[in-house]
Amino acid sequence: MNTPPPFTHLPLTLLPFTGRRYAVVGLGRNGLAAAAELVRLGAEVLAWDDQEAMRAAAIAAGIAVGEPDFATGGFTALVLSPGIPHALPAPHRLAAAARAAGLAVLSDAELLFQAVRARGGRARFAGITGTNGKSTTTALLAHILEAAGMPCAAGGNLGTASLALPELPDSGVYVLEMSSYMLERLATLRFDVATMLNLSPDHLDRHGNMAGYARAKLAIFDRQQAGDTAVIGIDDAPSRAMAETLRGRPARLVTISGESPADLWPEATWLRDASGPIVDLSRAVALPGSHNAQNAAAAVALALALGVKRDALAPAIESFPGLAHRQQLVATIGGIRFINDSKATNADAAARALGCHGRIIWIAGGIAKAGGIAPLAPYFPRIAEALLIGRDAPDFAATLADAGVAHRTLGTLEAAVPAALEAARRLGAGVVLLAPACASFDQFSGFEARGDRFAELARGLDLPPARLQGAA
Secondary structure (H helix, E strand, C coil): CCCCCCHHHCCHHHCCCCCCEEEEECCCHHHHHHHHHHHHCCCEEEEECCCHHHHHHHHHCCCCECCCCCCCCCCCEEEECCCCCCCCCCCCHHHHHHHHCCCEEECHHHHHHHHHHHCCCCCEEEEEECCCCHHHHHHHHHHHHHHCCCCEEEEECCCCCHHHCCCCCCCCEEEEECCHHHHCCCCCCCCCEEEECCCCCCCHHHHCCHHHHHHHHHHHHCCCCCCCEEEEECCCHHHHHHHHHHCCCCCEEEEECCCCCCCEEEECCEEEECCEEEEEHHHCCCCCHHHHHHHHHHHHHHHHHCCCCHHHHHHHHHCCCCCCCCCEEEEEECCEEEEECCCCCCHHHHHHHHCCCCCEEEEECCEECCCCCHHHHHHHHHEEEEEEECCCHHHHHHHHHHHCCCEEEEECHHHHHHHHHHHHHHHCCCEEEECCCEECCCCCCCHHHHHHHHHHHHHCCCCCCCCEEECC
């Protein structure tokens, strides 16, 4: 994207955090970037990670490292990486100490907002959350804004850490994917436009129960005012209940659906609103399925609220290239398509992936979420055979056996991918789908590494007379 220089090119007198002291705990992708940017924005930073290698990386980057003493350290706040709990299931010891000292626990998205407003910047903020579809909607909205010539920068839970995003002019838009973990750690950030796409059980260990999870997601609409826009999906009961809560708030409410009438919804292949058709989704090849119709509806609602002209929407949506690890075609071998949906880390996301295809060889497994794959029963008739990997493969096998679904436990992708090609040929399935319905951390560093390995294995298959015919 063509964007102005980052905040770090500002004169010292304009650095927004001069005179403040922050503790940054957790030095992964988000935390290390936040620590570095805080230093460049004038703050004093003391960083910590329980892993020695991460501390060494911070020291190499010129960041002071040490365990913060919140009782005597004179800290402004604790910046805590999203993956580290500050409450449930048990707070990290430094998060507990910070809260005992009365300090705020913040995400770097909050600090980005503070930095922009401290300098008098009026760039707008768009927030996207939901159990599934956040990344696609974030990327799609940024693509629409860029195609319309509007300065924008996208990041947060997707891609670039929030505080490392470049400075935008007053006409610009920060498009932030917001996880429930990040939303718990906001203090002043107000989204000019925000969407909550859908809600299904996820991260319940961090939020206690479904009600706690819903409260965290609802926070994306906190502090909105008249003139702001709240966009919400209504395709599940918890989201519909949230929509009723929002009707009593000052922001304009826009409902969206991937299935049935709403303020924005699909009718046949067309996404439309009360004014008529907007885009023929059959031409948006990177957005298959009803779940992507909902994602497109959300992006359209947000774009319209941000001032994008109606006639600019269809060309932008049709040209959207999609995201890696989300319904990504990685190889076609003898007419059998290998689809990487490694981002399907829970049952609800896997349902959306399964719903895009007919007869499937399904590769699933890893570290299961609450409820396992029992909610996927309506999609079991599509599965010619399931090939199971990872820690919780035995639990998935039991569920599939009870439902009479053919399955094998193969343990690893290295075993499952060649077996999937054989099974697809033997059983007449046109698709091999990686949609694990699980977290990946038992075997991989993240869903990206899992999806990359699947793509590598699929593209490397060399079983005569098959020949790799194409890869995306």
